[in-house]
Amino acid sequence: MTISRRDVLIASAAAAAASLAARMALAELPKLAKKDTYKVGFAQTESNNPWRIAQTNSMQGEAEKRGWQLVYTDAAGSAAKQVADVNSMIAQGVELIFLAPREEKPLIPAIMAAKAAGIPVILLDRNVDQTLATAGEDYVCFIGSDFVEEGRRIAEWMVANANGKSKIIQLEGTTGSSPANDRKKGFDDFIAGNGAFTLLASQTGDFNRDKGRQVAETLLQAHPDADIIYAHNDEMAIGAISALEAAGKKPGTDVMVLSIDGGREIVQLIIDGKVNAVCECNPRFGPKAFDTAVAYANGEAIPAKIINPDNFYTIENAAAELPNAY
Known part of the structure; x- marks a missing residue:
């Protein structure tokens, strides 16, 4: 059987059309049927x-x-x-x-x-x-x-209410997660170029209370002059409070404590004077x-x-x- 050039062109065009259709189908979001329950x-x-x-x-x-x-x-x-x-x-x-x-x-x-x-x-x-x-x-x-906005709001409040405090330890969330990336960016971008503040150290505490405590202990030993701790979530902030108290420092007074999440436990700690400001994450x-x-x-x-x-x-x-x- 002889295959003509015309047959080849037709077959090629059909294959290209099928490939395009497949790509278009793959590019479309799957649909969800309209139902009462799912x-x-x-x-x-x-x-x-x-x-x-x-x-x-x-x-x-x-x-x-x-x-x-x-x-x-x-x-x-x-x-x-x-x-x-x-x-x-x-x-x-x-x-x-x-x-x-x-x-x-x-x-x-x-x-x-x-x-x-x-x-x-x-x-x-x-x-x-x-x-x-x-x-x-x-x-x-x-x-x-908006995680970037959360970090920015914390930084904005800090700058307006620092009362001479200026040396910051940042406890980051899980490495590679969007809230950790964005809460750092929002905070860092706001204080960039502001010579009144110095970021002494920034290290992950993996959004975990005990790891946040351990990291805060290590960083406070390395930077005993730190007077601000910014934690990417409440769990790490509460861990940092334990580290501050173990070091003989008064959280909220000697060292400003800032956090993001806004659970009832940390809102109570604001009332108790151990935390200064928290941006909620609903x-x-x-x-x-x-x-x-x-x-x-x-x-x-x-x-x-x-x-x-x-x-x-x-x-x-x-x-x-x-x-x-x-």
């Missing part, structure tokens, strides 16, 4: 602190309220396990996945696997590397706080997360980022706001 997944990063517990309770409570089946997993602080958790949800046939990615890059394969399986993903609290995955194309959207995701899923199923346009409103706590409002803290 089987959805929530891949939590960890449950070792009050913020994560509050977020999980909000998600589980909202699912129960709406009568949705929620497949819940806890990655216990492991990005590898969280990827496996998402793959398990895919195998269980969930219709949508709510994902709180532990780190920006390692969770990309999980998002792409869900997309390939036709399951839309909504990111909660932490984002992923925008050069590797795109909202509206690879996942529906990100819902959470953990109550349930209503907004599930409303967004419904809106997506209804065909509504979903913004790439949906920002939660965050409170700000100081001695001026801590007592009045304590009942509202998580």
Whole structure:
């Protein structure tokens, strides 16, 4: 059988069209059918602190309220396990996945696997590397706080209320996570070029209370003249308070203590005079997360980022706001 040049051209054109169609299909977000109830997944990063517990309770409570089946997993602080958790949800046939990615890059394969399986993903609290995955194309959207703004707000308050304090120790969150990256950027950018302040040291405490205490102890020994501690979350700030007290220093007085998250324990510590200011990071995701899923199923346009409103706590409002803290 002789194959003509025309046949080759036709076959090539058909293959190119099929390849283009496949790429276009892959570029599109998976759809979500319009229904009364859904089987959805929530891949939590960890449950070792009050913020994560509050977020999980909000998600589980909202699912129960709406009568949705929620497949819940806890990655216990492991990005590898969280990827496996998402793959398990895919195998269980969930219709949508709510994902709180532990780190920006390692969770990309999980998002792409869900997309390939036709399951839309909504990111909660932490984002992923925008050069590797795109909202509206690879996942529906990100819902959470503006972490850069949180760091900036803390720095702005510090500059206005330092009263001569100027030497800073920064306790960073989990390396590679979007809140750690952004809370550092917001803070560092605001004080950049301000000669009145010196960042003596900046080291990860992994968003963990005991590790935050250990790192603070080490850094305070290396920098005994530090008079400001900025922690990326409450857990590390509370750990730092223990380290300060063990060193014979009065937290909140000798050393200014600044934090982000705004749990009830740390708001009480503001009232007690051991913490100076806290920017809230709202953990109550349930209503907004599930409303967004419904809106997506209804065909509504979903913004790439949906920002939660965050409170700000100081001695001026801590007592009045304590009942509202998580």
